[in-house]
Amino acid sequence: MTQARNRRADARRSRAAILDAAVRLLDTNPETGVEAIATAAGVTRQTVYAHFPSREHLLAAVVDQVTAEAVAAMDAADLDTGPAADALLRLLEAGRRTSGRYPVLLRKIASLPVDPKADQERHAPVTDRLKRVIRRGQETGEFDARLSIDWLVAVTVKLGHAASEEADAGRMSDEEAAQALHTSILRVIGAPTPTT
Structure with missing residues (x-):
């Protein structure tokens, strides 16, 4: 139970970090790619795609x-x-x-x-x-x-x-x-x- 709860909390934090990075970077350059957003969020590209399939x-x-x-x-x-x-x-x-x-x-x-x-x-x-x-x-x-x-x-x-x-x-x-x-x-x- 605790491990599952921790995974969900980690997933929420990752998702929030991705969105914050995306808002910030896309407002600077709307053509910013997923790789740059992942780097700014401190996650991998795969993590971005796990939350957002496209x-x-x-x-x-x-x-x-x-x-x-x-x-x-x-x-x-x-x-x-x-x-x-x-x-x-x-x-x-x-x-x-x-x-x-x-x-x-x-x-x-x-x-x-x-x-x-x-x-x-x-x-x-x-x-x-x-x-x-x-x-x-x-x-x-x-x-x-x-x-x-x-x-x-x-x-x-x-x-x-x-x-x-x-x-x-x-x-x-x-x-x-x-x-x-x-x-x-x-x-x-x-x-x-x-x-x-």
Whole structure:
């Protein structure tokens, strides 16, 4: 029993080290190979493949890890307190800060083909939080309830991607893109737009 438990603990540590190395290296160079990731993680190539049968599996796990980090930041933003508009802006800012830590990696991942169902499942934790805040705003009358929550979530996600693309292309600064995103989303959901 103890040996089996130790093996599982070792496997968890190896997997975590591989993912940490992959996130770090792939954000520097999205074409980094499995050998370099294994070396940085302090494991063998075989160990990487034991956890992730292909580079695609490893990339999917990297996306899951970054998504989990974003969700943790969103949860730390205390989405259930204060005005819904403020909570929505805190949620968006938490997501922006997380994605801002991995610009190269996220651009590469966004360029890869992805199954729509898998992409929807992967982003479900983020969209669930968006739905929760938007629903609260509609129930309290802060947000216009004439548009469906699903539509408003979809628009929010698309506008978030557009803001990132504008900043990545250098057409807007990160701050300008964030401000444009906040203003646009608040207008779409029918919330008062801050004057500052």
